[in-house]
Amino acid sequence: MSATALAQAGTPARELSGAERAIATVALGFGSFMNILDLSIANVSVPAISGDLGVSYTVGTWVITSYAVSEAIMLPLTGWLAQRFGQVRMFVMATLLFTLASMMCGFSPSFPVLLAARVMQGVVGASMIPLSQTLLTGLYPPQKRGMALGLWSMTTILAPIVGPLAGGWLTEALSWHWVFLINLPFGLMVAGVVWTLLGQRDTPRIKRPVDRMGLVLLAIGVGALQILLDKGNELDWFGSGEVIGLACIAVVALSFFVVWELTAEHPVVELHLFARRNFAIGAVCLMLGSMAFFGTVVLIPLWLQAFQGYTPLWAGKVVAFGGVFAVMLGPVVGSNIHRVDARAIATFGFTTFALVAFWSTRFTPDVDYWTVATARLLMGIGISCFFLPLVTINLSGLLPTQIAAATGLSNFMRNLGSSFGTAIMVSLWDHRTIAHHADLAERVTPYDAPARDYLAQLHALGLSDTQAWGQIEHTITAQSSLMATNDVLLVCGLIMLCLIGPIWLTRPPFTVRAGSDH
Structure with a gap:
Protein backbone atom coordinates (compact mmCIF):
# COMPACT_ATOMS: atom_id res chain seq x y z
CA MET A 1 0.00 0.00 0.00
CA THR A 155 14.90 -15.90 -6.03
CA THR A 156 12.32 -17.98 -7.91
CA ILE A 157 14.93 -18.95 -10.49
CA LEU A 158 18.01 -19.39 -8.31
CA ALA A 159 16.47 -21.22 -5.35
CA PRO A 160 15.44 -24.45 -7.14
CA ILE A 161 18.82 -24.46 -8.90
CA PRO A 209 -15.19 -14.07 8.90
CA VAL A 210 -13.40 -17.36 8.39
CA ASP A 211 -14.71 -19.26 5.36
CA ARG A 212 -14.45 -22.68 7.03
CA MET A 213 -16.16 -24.61 4.25
CA GLY A 214 -13.92 -23.07 1.59
CA LEU A 215 -10.85 -23.80 3.70
CA VAL A 216 -11.81 -27.48 4.18
CA LEU A 217 -12.60 -27.97 0.48
CA LEU A 218 -9.31 -26.30 -0.51
CA ALA A 219 -7.28 -28.47 1.87
CA ILE A 220 -8.91 -31.70 0.66
CA GLY A 221 -8.75 -30.84 -3.04
CA VAL A 222 -5.24 -29.42 -3.20
CA GLY A 223 -3.88 -32.02 -0.77
CA ALA A 224 -5.23 -34.90 -2.87
CA LEU A 225 -3.97 -33.32 -6.09
CA GLN A 226 -0.48 -32.67 -4.72
CA ILE A 227 -0.13 -36.21 -3.35
CA LEU A 228 -1.36 -37.58 -6.69
CA LEU A 229 1.31 -35.60 -8.55
CA ASP A 230 4.09 -36.57 -6.14
CA LYS A 231 3.25 -40.29 -5.98
CA GLY A 232 1.69 -40.85 -9.42
CA ASN A 233 4.80 -42.06 -11.22
CA GLU A 234 5.76 -44.36 -8.36
CA LEU A 235 2.24 -45.87 -8.32
CA ASP A 236 1.97 -46.19 -12.15
CA TRP A 237 -0.54 -43.36 -12.42
CA PHE A 238 -4.07 -44.44 -13.35
CA GLY A 239 -3.12 -48.10 -13.27
CA SER A 240 -3.33 -47.66 -9.49
CA GLY A 241 -6.59 -47.59 -7.55
CA GLU A 242 -4.99 -45.18 -5.08
CA VAL A 243 -4.24 -42.65 -7.82
CA ILE A 244 -7.75 -42.97 -9.26
CA GLY A 245 -9.19 -42.40 -5.79
CA LEU A 246 -7.02 -39.32 -5.24
CA ALA A 247 -8.01 -37.95 -8.65
CA CYS A 248 -11.73 -38.36 -7.88
CA ILE A 249 -11.32 -36.67 -4.49
CA ALA A 250 -9.37 -33.77 -6.05
CA VAL A 251 -11.88 -33.22 -8.88
CA VAL A 252 -14.94 -33.34 -6.62
CA ALA A 253 -13.44 -31.20 -3.83
CA LEU A 254 -11.99 -28.55 -6.15
CA SER A 255 -15.20 -28.38 -8.21
CA PHE A 256 -17.24 -27.74 -5.07
CA PHE A 257 -14.55 -25.30 -3.88
CA VAL A 258 -14.79 -23.18 -7.06
CA VAL A 259 -18.60 -23.04 -6.90
CA TRP A 260 -18.55 -22.24 -3.18
CA GLU A 261 -15.91 -19.50 -3.44
CA LEU A 262 -17.64 -17.77 -6.36
CA THR A 263 -20.86 -17.47 -4.38
CA ALA A 264 -19.55 -17.06 -0.80
CA GLU A 265 -20.03 -13.68 0.89
CA HIS A 266 -16.51 -13.75 2.36
CA PRO A 267 -14.45 -16.13 0.16
CA VAL A 268 -11.14 -17.31 1.53
CA VAL A 269 -9.63 -17.15 -1.99
CA GLU A 270 -10.43 -14.35 -4.47
CA LEU A 271 -11.17 -16.48 -7.54
CA HIS A 272 -12.80 -13.45 -9.18
CA LEU A 273 -9.27 -12.31 -10.03
CA PHE A 274 -9.33 -14.83 -12.87
CA ALA A 275 -12.03 -12.73 -14.51
CA ARG A 276 -9.29 -10.19 -15.28
CA ARG A 277 -7.67 -10.98 -18.62
CA ASN A 278 -4.10 -10.04 -17.69
CA PHE A 279 -4.19 -11.95 -14.41
CA ALA A 280 -5.72 -15.10 -15.92
CA ILE A 281 -3.35 -15.26 -18.91
CA GLY A 282 -0.31 -14.33 -16.81
CA ALA A 283 -1.12 -16.96 -14.16
CA VAL A 284 -1.71 -19.75 -16.70
CA CYS A 285 1.48 -18.87 -18.62
CA LEU A 286 3.40 -18.79 -15.32
CA MET A 287 2.11 -22.27 -14.49
CA LEU A 288 2.98 -23.72 -17.92
CA GLY A 289 6.35 -21.94 -18.03
CA SER A 290 7.15 -23.35 -14.59
CA MET A 291 6.26 -26.83 -15.85
CA ALA A 292 8.89 -26.58 -18.59
CA PHE A 293 11.46 -24.90 -16.32
CA PHE A 294 11.16 -27.33 -13.40
CA GLY A 295 10.92 -30.27 -15.78
CA THR A 296 14.43 -29.53 -17.07
CA VAL A 297 15.78 -28.66 -13.59
CA VAL A 298 14.72 -32.09 -12.28
CA LEU A 299 15.39 -34.18 -15.38
CA ILE A 300 18.90 -33.05 -16.36
CA PRO A 301 20.61 -33.96 -13.04
CA LEU A 302 18.58 -37.19 -12.89
CA TRP A 303 19.85 -38.23 -16.32
CA LEU A 304 23.43 -37.15 -15.56
CA GLN A 305 23.55 -39.15 -12.33
CA ALA A 306 21.73 -42.26 -13.58
CA PHE A 307 23.43 -42.72 -16.94
CA GLN A 308 26.36 -40.33 -17.34
CA GLY A 309 28.26 -41.18 -14.15
CA TYR A 310 27.92 -37.78 -12.43
CA THR A 311 27.87 -37.44 -8.64
CA PRO A 312 25.02 -35.41 -7.08
CA LEU A 313 27.43 -32.52 -6.49
CA TRP A 314 28.67 -32.41 -10.10
CA ALA A 315 25.15 -32.77 -11.48
CA GLY A 316 24.18 -29.85 -9.26
CA LYS A 317 27.07 -27.81 -10.65
CA VAL A 318 25.79 -28.33 -14.19
CA VAL A 319 22.28 -27.20 -13.28
CA ALA A 320 23.68 -24.22 -11.33
CA PHE A 321 24.92 -22.68 -14.59
CA GLY A 322 21.29 -21.90 -15.34
CA GLY A 323 21.33 -19.32 -12.55
CA VAL A 324 24.29 -17.27 -13.81
CA PHE A 325 22.27 -15.08 -16.17
CA ALA A 326 19.42 -14.91 -13.67
CA VAL A 327 21.76 -13.00 -11.36
CA MET A 328 23.10 -10.82 -14.16
CA LEU A 329 19.95 -10.13 -16.16
CA GLY A 330 17.28 -10.03 -13.45
CA PRO A 331 17.99 -6.46 -12.27
CA VAL A 332 18.66 -5.29 -15.85
CA VAL A 333 15.34 -6.62 -17.16
CA GLY A 334 13.55 -5.29 -14.10
CA SER A 335 14.94 -1.75 -14.31
CA ASN A 336 13.99 -1.48 -18.00
CA ILE A 337 10.71 -3.34 -18.12
CA HIS A 338 8.69 -0.11 -17.97
CA ARG A 339 10.51 1.06 -21.13
CA VAL A 340 9.95 -2.11 -23.18
CA ASP A 341 6.73 -4.03 -23.77
CA ALA A 342 6.66 -6.86 -21.20
CA ARG A 343 5.11 -9.13 -23.86
CA ALA A 344 8.16 -8.63 -26.12
CA ILE A 345 10.58 -9.53 -23.31
CA ALA A 346 8.53 -12.62 -22.44
CA THR A 347 8.47 -13.65 -26.12
CA PHE A 348 12.26 -13.34 -26.28
CA GLY A 349 12.53 -15.47 -23.13
CA PHE A 350 10.18 -18.16 -24.44
CA THR A 351 11.97 -18.29 -27.80
CA THR A 352 15.47 -18.44 -26.29
CA PHE A 353 14.49 -21.23 -23.89
CA ALA A 354 12.88 -23.19 -26.74
CA LEU A 355 15.83 -22.81 -29.13
CA VAL A 356 18.32 -23.98 -26.48
CA ALA A 357 16.03 -26.91 -25.62
CA PHE A 358 15.87 -27.90 -29.32
CA TRP A 359 19.66 -27.64 -29.59
CA SER A 360 20.04 -29.84 -26.50
CA THR A 361 18.05 -32.61 -28.21
CA ARG A 362 21.08 -33.15 -30.47
CA PHE A 363 23.34 -34.29 -27.62
CA THR A 364 25.06 -37.65 -28.03
CA PRO A 365 25.95 -40.20 -25.27
CA ASP A 366 29.55 -38.93 -25.16
CA VAL A 367 28.49 -35.31 -24.55
CA ASP A 368 30.99 -33.59 -22.26
CA TYR A 369 30.46 -31.56 -19.09
CA TRP A 370 31.02 -28.14 -20.65
CA THR A 371 28.58 -28.73 -23.50
CA VAL A 372 25.76 -29.57 -21.08
CA ALA A 373 26.81 -26.69 -18.80
CA THR A 374 26.81 -24.26 -21.75
CA ALA A 375 23.29 -25.34 -22.68
CA ARG A 376 22.13 -24.66 -19.12
CA LEU A 377 23.95 -21.31 -19.17
CA LEU A 378 22.19 -20.19 -22.36
CA MET A 379 18.84 -21.54 -21.18
CA GLY A 380 19.25 -19.24 -18.17
CA ILE A 381 18.91 -16.26 -20.54
CA GLY A 382 15.46 -17.42 -21.53
CA ILE A 383 14.45 -18.20 -17.95
CA SER A 384 15.52 -14.79 -16.65
CA CYS A 385 13.60 -13.05 -19.45
CA PHE A 386 10.18 -14.62 -19.00
CA PHE A 387 9.56 -14.94 -15.25
CA LEU A 388 9.62 -11.23 -14.45
CA PRO A 389 7.48 -10.12 -17.45
CA LEU A 390 4.88 -12.74 -16.51
CA VAL A 391 4.79 -11.48 -12.91
CA THR A 392 4.49 -7.89 -14.18
CA ILE A 393 1.64 -8.76 -16.56
CA ASN A 394 -0.02 -10.87 -13.89
CA LEU A 395 -0.26 -7.98 -11.41
CA SER A 396 -1.04 -5.22 -13.91
CA GLY A 397 -4.21 -3.23 -13.41
CA LEU A 398 -4.73 -4.43 -9.83
CA LEU A 399 -5.28 -2.17 -6.83
CA PRO A 400 -2.58 -2.22 -4.10
CA THR A 401 -5.09 -3.89 -1.75
CA GLN A 402 -5.50 -6.77 -4.24
CA ILE A 403 -1.79 -7.51 -4.60
CA ALA A 404 -1.48 -9.89 -1.63
CA ALA A 405 -4.36 -12.08 -2.84
CA ALA A 406 -3.09 -11.95 -6.42
CA THR A 407 0.49 -12.89 -5.54
CA GLY A 408 -0.78 -15.75 -3.37
CA LEU A 409 -2.85 -17.14 -6.25
CA SER A 410 -0.15 -16.63 -8.88
CA ASN A 411 2.46 -18.30 -6.67
CA PHE A 412 0.03 -21.16 -6.14
CA MET A 413 -0.15 -21.53 -9.94
CA ARG A 414 3.67 -21.47 -10.11
CA ASN A 415 3.84 -24.10 -7.36
CA LEU A 416 1.28 -26.23 -9.18
CA GLY A 417 3.28 -25.85 -12.39
CA SER A 418 6.45 -27.05 -10.70
CA SER A 419 4.61 -30.09 -9.30
CA PHE A 420 2.99 -30.86 -12.66
CA GLY A 421 6.31 -30.33 -14.44
CA THR A 422 8.25 -32.61 -12.11
CA ALA A 423 5.64 -35.40 -12.16
CA ILE A 424 4.79 -35.28 -15.86
CA MET A 425 8.31 -34.87 -17.22
CA VAL A 426 9.81 -37.62 -15.05
CA SER A 427 6.95 -39.96 -15.95
CA LEU A 428 7.32 -39.11 -19.65
CA TRP A 429 11.08 -39.72 -19.37
CA ASP A 430 10.53 -43.16 -17.79
CA HIS A 431 7.99 -44.24 -20.39
CA ARG A 432 10.00 -42.95 -23.34
CA THR A 433 13.14 -44.68 -22.01
CA ILE A 434 11.27 -48.00 -21.92
CA ALA A 435 9.84 -47.45 -25.41
CA HIS A 436 13.22 -46.52 -26.94
CA HIS A 437 14.89 -49.46 -25.18
CA ALA A 438 12.37 -51.91 -26.64
CA ASP A 439 12.78 -50.40 -30.12
CA LEU A 440 16.58 -50.55 -30.04
CA ALA A 441 16.78 -54.00 -28.42
CA GLU A 442 14.65 -55.66 -31.08
CA ARG A 443 17.09 -54.47 -33.75
CA VAL A 444 20.14 -56.00 -32.05
CA THR A 445 20.34 -59.70 -32.94
CA PRO A 446 23.18 -62.09 -33.84
CA TYR A 447 22.00 -61.72 -37.45
CA ASP A 448 22.37 -57.93 -37.52
CA ALA A 449 25.62 -56.91 -39.25
CA PRO A 450 26.46 -53.88 -37.04
CA ALA A 451 25.68 -55.94 -33.94
CA ARG A 452 28.02 -58.74 -35.11
CA ASP A 453 30.79 -56.22 -35.79
CA TYR A 454 30.36 -54.66 -32.31
CA LEU A 455 30.37 -58.12 -30.69
CA ALA A 456 33.58 -58.97 -32.54
CA GLN A 457 35.22 -55.78 -31.24
CA LEU A 458 34.18 -56.63 -27.67
CA HIS A 459 35.46 -60.20 -28.01
CA ALA A 460 38.76 -58.82 -29.34
CA LEU A 461 39.03 -56.81 -26.09
CA GLY A 462 38.87 -60.07 -24.11
CA LEU A 463 35.20 -60.02 -23.09
CA SER A 464 33.31 -63.30 -22.95
CA ASP A 465 30.09 -63.69 -24.89
CA THR A 466 28.02 -63.01 -21.74
CA GLN A 467 30.08 -59.94 -20.88
CA ALA A 468 29.83 -58.64 -24.45
CA TRP A 469 26.04 -58.91 -24.50
CA GLY A 470 25.97 -57.23 -21.08
CA GLN A 471 27.97 -54.32 -22.50
CA ILE A 472 25.55 -54.08 -25.43
CA GLU A 473 22.63 -53.96 -22.99
CA HIS A 474 24.36 -51.17 -21.08
CA THR A 475 24.89 -49.22 -24.31
CA ILE A 476 21.25 -49.66 -25.34
CA THR A 477 20.07 -48.43 -21.92
CA ALA A 478 22.31 -45.35 -22.09
CA GLN A 479 21.13 -44.58 -25.62
CA SER A 480 17.49 -45.04 -24.61
CA SER A 481 17.77 -42.67 -21.64
CA LEU A 482 19.42 -40.01 -23.81
CA MET A 483 16.73 -40.33 -26.49
CA ALA A 484 14.06 -40.02 -23.79
CA THR A 485 15.83 -36.95 -22.38
CA ASN A 486 15.81 -35.42 -25.84
CA ASP A 487 12.07 -36.14 -26.15
CA VAL A 488 11.35 -34.33 -22.88
CA LEU A 489 13.50 -31.35 -23.85
CA LEU A 490 11.59 -31.17 -27.14
CA VAL A 491 8.27 -31.09 -25.24
CA CYS A 492 9.55 -28.37 -22.88
CA GLY A 493 10.66 -26.27 -25.85
CA LEU A 494 7.29 -26.69 -27.56
CA ILE A 495 5.45 -25.65 -24.39
CA MET A 496 7.43 -22.40 -24.33
CA LEU A 497 6.69 -21.67 -27.99
CA CYS A 498 2.97 -22.25 -27.40
CA LEU A 499 2.95 -19.49 -24.76
CA ILE A 500 3.95 -16.77 -27.24
CA GLY A 501 0.46 -16.45 -28.75
CA PRO A 502 -1.53 -16.17 -25.48
CA ILE A 503 0.84 -13.63 -23.93
CA TRP A 504 0.03 -11.15 -26.74
CA LEU A 505 -3.65 -11.33 -25.82
CA THR A 506 -2.88 -9.36 -22.63
CA ARG A 507 -3.39 -5.59 -22.66
CA PRO A 508 -1.06 -2.79 -21.47
CA PRO A 509 -0.34 -0.77 -19.41
CA PHE A 510 1.40 -3.36 -17.24
CA THR A 511 1.45 -1.45 -13.96
CA VAL A 512 -0.26 -1.67 -10.57
CA ARG A 513 -3.06 0.86 -10.20
CA ALA A 514 -2.73 3.65 -7.70
CA GLY A 515 -5.24 4.40 -4.99
CA SER A 516 -7.50 2.26 -2.90
CA ASP A 517 -10.64 0.30 -3.33
CA HIS A 518 -12.83 3.30 -2.67
Missing part, protein backbone atom coordinates in the same frame (compact mmCIF):
# COMPACT_ATOMS: atom_id res chain seq x y z
CA SER A 2 1.23 3.49 -0.78
CA ALA A 3 2.30 5.98 1.88
CA THR A 4 -0.80 8.09 1.07
CA ALA A 5 -3.13 5.19 1.60
CA LEU A 6 -1.43 4.32 4.86
CA ALA A 7 -1.79 7.84 6.10
CA GLN A 8 -5.48 7.80 5.21
CA ALA A 9 -5.82 4.56 7.15
CA GLY A 10 -4.34 6.21 10.21
CA THR A 11 -0.94 4.50 10.14
CA PRO A 12 2.03 6.87 10.02
CA ALA A 13 4.42 6.06 7.20
CA ARG A 14 8.02 7.21 7.23
CA GLU A 15 9.71 7.43 3.86
CA LEU A 16 12.69 5.07 3.71
CA SER A 17 16.11 6.27 2.65
CA GLY A 18 17.80 4.70 -0.36
CA ALA A 19 20.03 2.53 1.84
CA GLU A 20 17.10 1.39 4.00
CA ARG A 21 15.07 0.50 0.93
CA ALA A 22 17.99 -1.51 -0.47
CA ILE A 23 18.43 -3.39 2.83
CA ALA A 24 14.69 -4.12 3.00
CA THR A 25 14.79 -5.39 -0.60
CA VAL A 26 17.62 -7.79 0.20
CA ALA A 27 15.87 -9.02 3.36
CA LEU A 28 12.59 -9.66 1.55
CA GLY A 29 14.45 -11.41 -1.26
CA PHE A 30 16.26 -13.63 1.26
CA GLY A 31 12.93 -14.56 2.84
CA SER A 32 11.50 -15.67 -0.48
CA PHE A 33 14.74 -17.42 -1.46
CA MET A 34 14.92 -19.34 1.83
CA ASN A 35 11.37 -20.57 1.48
CA ILE A 36 11.64 -21.70 -2.15
CA LEU A 37 15.04 -23.27 -1.42
CA ASP A 38 13.41 -25.64 1.07
CA LEU A 39 11.33 -27.15 -1.74
CA SER A 40 14.46 -28.62 -3.34
CA ILE A 41 17.33 -28.57 -0.82
CA ALA A 42 16.17 -31.75 0.93
CA ASN A 43 15.81 -33.76 -2.30
CA VAL A 44 19.38 -35.06 -2.38
CA SER A 45 19.34 -35.68 1.39
CA VAL A 46 16.45 -38.17 1.36
CA PRO A 47 18.74 -41.28 1.29
CA ALA A 48 20.76 -39.97 4.27
CA ILE A 49 17.60 -39.01 6.20
CA SER A 50 15.96 -42.38 5.48
CA GLY A 51 19.01 -44.33 6.59
CA ASP A 52 19.58 -42.29 9.74
CA LEU A 53 15.94 -42.39 10.90
CA GLY A 54 15.32 -46.00 9.91
CA VAL A 55 12.69 -45.67 7.16
CA SER A 56 12.60 -46.81 3.54
CA TYR A 57 13.51 -44.45 0.71
CA THR A 58 9.86 -44.39 -0.43
CA VAL A 59 8.71 -43.30 3.02
CA GLY A 60 11.62 -40.83 3.18
CA THR A 61 10.29 -38.95 0.15
CA TRP A 62 7.39 -37.75 2.32
CA VAL A 63 9.88 -35.21 3.69
CA ILE A 64 9.50 -33.49 0.31
CA THR A 65 5.82 -34.24 -0.31
CA SER A 66 4.59 -33.10 3.12
CA TYR A 67 6.19 -29.68 2.68
CA ALA A 68 4.88 -29.26 -0.87
CA VAL A 69 1.33 -30.32 0.04
CA SER A 70 1.00 -28.08 3.10
CA GLU A 71 2.48 -25.08 1.28
CA ALA A 72 0.26 -25.60 -1.77
CA ILE A 73 -2.84 -25.60 0.44
CA MET A 74 -1.88 -22.39 2.25
CA LEU A 75 -0.62 -20.30 -0.69
CA PRO A 76 -4.06 -19.17 -1.93
CA LEU A 77 -4.91 -18.03 1.62
CA THR A 78 -2.26 -15.30 1.57
CA GLY A 79 -4.70 -12.50 0.73
CA TRP A 80 -7.06 -13.40 3.59
CA LEU A 81 -4.20 -13.76 6.09
CA ALA A 82 -2.65 -10.44 5.01
CA GLN A 83 -5.96 -8.67 5.62
CA ARG A 84 -6.48 -10.41 8.95
CA PHE A 85 -3.04 -9.67 10.43
CA GLY A 86 -1.51 -6.97 8.21
CA GLN A 87 1.04 -7.62 5.47
CA VAL A 88 4.22 -6.81 7.41
CA ARG A 89 3.08 -8.49 10.62
CA MET A 90 2.01 -11.61 8.70
CA PHE A 91 5.32 -11.81 6.85
CA VAL A 92 7.36 -11.46 10.04
CA MET A 93 5.19 -14.00 11.90
CA ALA A 94 5.47 -16.45 9.01
CA THR A 95 9.26 -16.03 8.84
CA LEU A 96 9.76 -16.58 12.59
CA LEU A 97 7.47 -19.62 12.65
CA PHE A 98 9.18 -21.00 9.54
CA THR A 99 12.54 -20.58 11.28
CA LEU A 100 11.20 -22.36 14.38
CA ALA A 101 9.89 -25.22 12.21
CA SER A 102 13.31 -25.44 10.50
CA MET A 103 14.97 -25.81 13.90
CA MET A 104 12.49 -28.57 14.79
CA CYS A 105 13.36 -30.33 11.51
CA GLY A 106 17.08 -30.11 12.20
CA PHE A 107 16.76 -31.53 15.72
CA SER A 108 14.11 -34.16 14.93
CA PRO A 109 14.86 -37.38 16.85
CA SER A 110 12.50 -39.51 14.74
CA PHE A 111 10.85 -39.54 11.34
CA PRO A 112 7.30 -38.73 12.57
CA VAL A 113 8.64 -35.63 14.34
CA LEU A 114 10.51 -34.58 11.19
CA LEU A 115 7.37 -35.09 9.10
CA ALA A 116 5.27 -32.98 11.48
CA ALA A 117 7.90 -30.22 11.43
CA ARG A 118 7.98 -30.23 7.62
CA VAL A 119 4.19 -29.87 7.51
CA MET A 120 4.51 -26.94 9.91
CA GLN A 121 7.16 -25.39 7.66
CA GLY A 122 4.80 -25.47 4.68
CA VAL A 123 1.77 -24.22 6.61
CA VAL A 124 3.41 -21.26 8.34
CA GLY A 125 5.86 -20.35 5.58
CA ALA A 126 3.59 -20.40 2.51
CA SER A 127 2.73 -16.70 2.74
CA MET A 128 6.41 -15.66 2.85
CA ILE A 129 6.83 -15.89 -0.92
CA PRO A 130 3.81 -13.87 -2.11
CA LEU A 131 4.06 -11.35 0.75
CA SER A 132 7.73 -10.65 0.01
CA GLN A 133 6.62 -9.83 -3.54
CA THR A 134 3.70 -7.72 -2.28
CA LEU A 135 5.83 -5.71 0.17
CA LEU A 136 8.44 -5.06 -2.51
CA THR A 137 5.87 -3.54 -4.86
CA GLY A 138 4.86 -1.15 -2.08
CA LEU A 139 8.42 -0.04 -1.35
CA TYR A 140 9.08 1.45 -4.78
CA PRO A 141 7.36 4.01 -7.01
CA PRO A 142 5.88 2.60 -10.23
CA GLN A 143 8.85 3.57 -12.40
CA LYS A 144 11.27 1.63 -10.14
CA ARG A 145 8.99 -1.26 -9.24
CA GLY A 146 10.20 -3.35 -12.16
CA MET A 147 13.78 -3.34 -10.86
CA ALA A 148 12.57 -4.47 -7.43
CA LEU A 149 10.54 -7.29 -8.95
CA GLY A 150 13.56 -8.18 -11.10
CA LEU A 151 15.60 -8.73 -7.96
CA TRP A 152 12.73 -10.71 -6.44
CA SER A 153 12.33 -12.90 -9.54
CA MET A 154 15.95 -14.00 -9.16
CA VAL A 162 20.93 -23.81 -5.80
CA GLY A 163 18.83 -26.16 -3.63
CA PRO A 164 20.21 -29.54 -4.80
CA LEU A 165 23.75 -28.14 -4.92
CA ALA A 166 23.58 -26.73 -1.39
CA GLY A 167 21.78 -29.81 -0.07
CA GLY A 168 24.37 -32.16 -1.53
CA TRP A 169 27.28 -30.18 -0.12
CA LEU A 170 25.75 -29.80 3.37
CA THR A 171 24.87 -33.50 3.54
CA GLU A 172 28.33 -34.61 2.42
CA ALA A 173 30.38 -32.07 4.41
CA LEU A 174 28.28 -31.94 7.61
CA SER A 175 25.01 -33.90 7.96
CA TRP A 176 21.42 -33.81 6.73
CA HIS A 177 20.43 -31.84 9.86
CA TRP A 178 22.19 -28.76 8.47
CA VAL A 179 19.93 -28.76 5.40
CA PHE A 180 17.31 -27.36 7.79
CA LEU A 181 19.45 -25.65 10.43
CA ILE A 182 21.02 -23.38 7.79
CA ASN A 183 17.73 -21.44 7.82
CA LEU A 184 18.10 -20.26 11.42
CA PRO A 185 20.45 -17.26 11.09
CA PHE A 186 18.87 -16.10 7.84
CA GLY A 187 15.32 -16.41 9.17
CA LEU A 188 16.08 -14.36 12.28
CA MET A 189 17.92 -11.75 10.19
CA VAL A 190 15.07 -11.43 7.69
CA ALA A 191 12.38 -11.09 10.38
CA GLY A 192 14.39 -8.55 12.38
CA VAL A 193 15.27 -6.34 9.41
CA VAL A 194 11.76 -6.35 7.91
CA TRP A 195 10.06 -5.53 11.21
CA THR A 196 12.57 -2.79 12.03
CA LEU A 197 12.27 -1.07 8.66
CA LEU A 198 8.66 -1.79 7.68
CA GLY A 199 6.84 -2.36 10.97
CA GLN A 200 5.44 1.18 10.99
CA ARG A 201 4.23 0.83 7.39
CA ASP A 202 1.90 -2.11 7.98
CA THR A 203 -1.49 -2.28 6.31
CA PRO A 204 -4.69 -2.00 8.36
CA ARG A 205 -6.14 -5.22 9.73
CA ILE A 206 -9.57 -6.30 8.52
CA LYS A 207 -11.28 -9.04 10.53
CA ARG A 208 -13.24 -10.93 7.92
